[in-house]
Amino acid sequence: MKVDATDRQIILATQQGLPLVPAPYKAVADQIGLSEDALLERIARLKSIGVIRRIAAAPNHYRLGMTANGMTVWDVDDDLIGELGPIVGALPFVTHSYERPRALPGWPYNLFAMVHGAHRDEVEAKRGEIARLLGAACRGGDILYSTRILKKAGLRLPPKKA
Amino acid sequence: MTILDATDRAVLNRLQEDLPLSAHPFAEVARELGLTETDLISRIARMKDNGMITRFGPFFDAEAMGGAFCLCAMAVPEARFEIVAEQVNAHPEVAHNYQRCHKLNMWFVLATGHKSAITSVANRIETETGLAVLRFPKLREFFIGFRVAA
The missing domain is CATH 1.10.10 (Arc Repressor Mutant, subunit A)
Structure with missing residues (x-):
């Protein structure tokens, strides 16, 4: 079993965030009736199986002045994407990077990389950097700027009985 | 700011x-x-x-918990855009939805408990709107970090 009932309690208790107190894990443990050690062990396990990626701050790009963001998309040679994808993903201005299926004939792109910047010129310069990095392995690319958020819901747990 | x-x-x-x-x-x-x-x-x-940090805590990977996700895109005629946005957003499985500058002008993520539900929700949206829902499931993630230099 990947996530049991107690794990789900931990997820629910920390979904909104970790308490900002000197002993935050103790505070969560008390709330759900576990010992601090038991909680730390469970969190460590959830991290080892990838359910928790890390415990960290989510910065607000807009408030930090990174108001331009573009979804760059690339048509990368299938034999080389495994090698080039991680290099693109490691660029400091790329926040998410995925390989996805093409939707031919209209959509030849298989590499997606989200780029953030203070303004569009900066995003375009970074896009140029990715293009140079991909070189001849890339047959084309495009960039899709977001113009409006139509909906944004928080993380919801998959509906499931424990 | x-x-x-x-x-x-x-x-x-x-x-x-x-x-x-x-x-x-x-x-x-x-x-x-x-x-x-x-x-x-x-x-x-x-x-x-002051909103510089939207959240501080664990980052969960709902997919690792058994959930399923799929990025989807539609080419929506401008005249019908608002109506289609309402139709799409009405589905609780639509986690977020962005308008983008492209022929494919509506991009949203479906989040469901199981993979099979992705197909049924996407098909339902196609029926309701009469428009194709292109599906771009993640094949591989090149995940390094979400870091933004502050």
Whole structure:
């Protein structure tokens, strides 16, 4: 079993965030009736199986002045994407990077990389950097700027009985 | 826009990395940064209050918990855009939805408990709107970090 009932309690208790107190894990443990050690062990396990990626701050790009963001998309040679994808993903201005299926004939792109910047010129310069990095392995690319958020819901747990 | 001082920036950069799993994690990070535990905690609280940090806590991968996700895109005629946006957003499985500058002008993520539900929701949207829902499931993630240099 990947996530049991107690794990789900931990997820629910920390979904909104970790308490900002000197002993935050103790505070969560008390709330759900576990010992601090038991909680730390469970969190460590959830991290080892990838359910928790890390415990960290989510910065607000807009408030930090990174108001331009573009979804760059690339048509990368299938034999080389495994090698080039991680290099693109490691660029400091790329926040998410995925390989996805093409939707031919209209959509030849298989590499997606989200780029953030203070303004569009900066995003375009970074896009140029990715293009140079991909070189001849890339047959084309495009960039899709977001113009409006139509909906944004928080993380919801998959509906499931424990 | 609120101004961050150099210490706030150092805090924000560090906090995008993992918090230690220990009894006093903030004390550990504060030591790394040459701050007191109290100062660090109050800086995080302030950056949360003023919206520089949207959330501080565990990042969950719902897919690893057994959920399924799929990025989808539609080419929506401009004249019908608002109506289609309402039709799409009405589905609770639509986690977020963005308008983008492209022929494919509507991009949304479906989040469901199981993979099979992705297909049924996407098909339902196609029926309701009469438009194709292109599906771009993640094949591989080139995940390094979400870091933004503050």
